[in-house]
Amino acid sequence: MLGWVTGHLLVISLIVTVVLALLSEVPWIAQPARENILRLLVTSFFAALFTINPISVRVRSLLSQSALPWLLLVLLWCIVNTVWPPTNSLGFGSIMRPIAILEDLRIAICVGVFVAAGYGLRAADIKPMALMVLAMTIAFSFYGLATAGTAGAGHTLTSVFGNHEQAGSFVMLFLPMAVAMAINGNGETKLAMVFQAGTVVLACTLILSRARSAWIGELLGLLVFFITWFRYSPIRLSNLNRTKIIGPALLLCVCVVAFALSAEVNPLLVARLSTFANGAQDASLAERIHRWTAACRMLSERPVTGLGPGAFPVLQKVWTGSGDAPDEVLRHGTGHSNLAHNFYVQWGADTGMVGLSLYVAALVTFLLGVTWLLPKLQPGINRNIAIGSLASAVCACGDMVSSPSYSYPAESILSWMIMGLGIAACRAGRGGEDSDRTVLPRTPHWILVASLASGILVSVIVFVVGKRHPMSQRTPVHPSSTRLHTAGR
DSSP, rough: OOOHHHTTTHHHHHHHHHHHHHHTTTTSOOHHHHHHHHHHHHHHHHHHHEEETSSSSSSHTTSSSHHHHHHHHHHHHHHHHSOGGGGGTOHHHHHHHHHHHHHHHHHHHHHHHHHHIIIOOOHHHHHHHHHHHHHHHHHHHHHHHHHHHHHTTTOOOTTTTTTTHHHHHHHHHHHHHHHHHTTOOOOOHHHHHHHHHHHHHHHHHHHHHHHHHHHHHHHHHHHHHHHHHHHHHHHOTTTTHHHHHHHHHHHHHHHHHHHHHHHHHHHHHHHHHHHHTTTTGOOOHHHHHHHHHHHHHHHHHHHTTTOTTOHHHHHHHHHHOOOHHHHHHHHHOOOGGGSSHHHHHHHHHHHHHHHHHHHHHHOOOHHHHHHHHHSSOOSHHHHHHHHHHHHHHHHHHHHHHHGGGSSHHHHHHHHHHHHHHHHHHHHHHHGGGEEEEEEEEOOHHHHHHHHHHHHHHHHHHHHHHOOOOHHHHOOOOOOOSSSSOOOTO
């Protein structure tokens, strides 16, 4: 037993990190305790990372691969804006620093899990890691399904998060990975059957969450999943395997459709879907567009640095004229009501065009890098995991457009952990028996250039939108010396 624990300490550390990240968002845990959980998460994880299982790739090789250089620059830029807060001119510099430090911790753990999963996991640990996280996700989904409709919650599923959008984003991230396991082509019939059932559970949970941005993100991710799967998967339909492939696929579809058409869920689902057709009359969409525009204005006024990490929830009323005043947020904290519901524009308002360009470059580098590596991978479970990870990253990129979830620890950390698993699967898929020491080829320059160009393009678009919607006047802002709380962050 001790030998097994010693051999899998990094896997255990990553699982503990996931659990602590989820606990940091559980609403019935007191806010000071949640902040301490986040600090404990960072401390314990990095202690494990550097003492238990050192990175198996040399630093020079590490910095030439995938999205890590961009991520490190994002973290460095956040630290610079924390040490020299851009809000000094508004009188909020020292008061905002605790929030900025929490944002720095969140980004640091995102970098850490990406490095640990991508370059620290041994080849033998990749599949157990993926299975353990998927099993935990399915367990959370069962809990959400069991508690939906209780205690006056209606039929909106919130699981442990207390909010349907975070629950939807959480399930959305792992559904492509579950689908990859459910249609496993490596002869592992029992494993495939388990995850066929798990896929039904996750799909029903996602439907009941009624998170529209998660639905859109999932559709984009599954589209990419099936395109890449049929392009690179070793499965080919024949008279021998036709029933083994088509039968489970039809069963999955029938179960999900039957759930969606059930007497209690169908009216709620129809009402939610109708908002897509009547977007002009959707008050929530109008409010989100108003917040997106305000975030664009915030970036356009401070295009280089933004207002500092974590500044948007505190200062957004100055630009939106709605939501909680800065003093109120500083005194009592905030939840979704003061978030932009668009991670890109909110991150741009917080970190400026520099931070937004670097973050988008990191995402695009991962997407292009894994797509470039897929043809070089050997058939097997590792290629399946790489495809699932790529699809999950696409889901996250789509969900970020209209979801507040990625300003919180769990979804942001989990999305980068899944991308790290994709890098680990690419390493193992190339290396065969010697995959623990496999070094991925240097990321081509064209990927780096295209990624940075994509980031700059997104930043320019946000900047132009902000310039085209100038403010007529601002809400007065009065800095406070009140002790800072950050409820819900």
